[in-house]
Amino acid sequence: MASFMSLKLACVVILCLAVGAPHAQGAITCGQVVSSLAPCIAYVRNNGAGGGVPANCCNGIKSLNVPTRSTSDRQSACNCIKAVAAGIPGINYDLTNKLPGMCGVSAPFKISPSTDCKSVK
Known part of the structure; x- marks a missing residue:
């Protein structure tokens, strides 16, 4: 089960890295958020x-x-966290x-399946 979870998380990280790649330099990436x-x-x-x-x-x-000070960075982080959280069974x-x-x-935002990351300012 743990290895399945790790595989699932790795797939989400790869997907997020691929989606986040076109962002402007200096923008936060999904890989940074997941890490x-x-x-x-x-x-x-x-x-x-x-x-x-845990510390x-x-x-x-x-x-x-610090790296999520701009609206676009907060929205990117929101989208990433929302996507990763959706793939974690049993998340509270x-x-x-x-x-x-x-x-x-x-x-700056709540995480839930219904969060509209476009509305994050």
């Missing part, structure tokens, strides 16, 4: 079991705060949306 947030996946799939938010998860969330969206605050970061 930064990968340490959070087990936490949100296991409903926060095991205690507090590497918070570090990843914080690392995205409520917990996922609490993570930025738990890590001391303000998120």
Whole structure:
């Protein structure tokens, strides 16, 4: 099951890299977003079991705060996170949306299957 999940995540990363490639230089890529947030996946799939938010998860969330300052970067990050989250079985969206605050970061959008990333400013 774990190897299937890794394969699925790898496919999403490759897809995101291919889709994100035409963006202007300096724009955040889906690969950067996935790499930064990968340490959070087990936490949100296991409903926060095991205690507090892993430090590497918070570090990843914080690392995205700087490169997502423009509207287009926030929209790209939103689209990427939304697509990756849709491919993760058992994800807890409520917990996922609490993570930025738990890590001391303000998120400019909520993640859910119905999020309209075009409306992110």
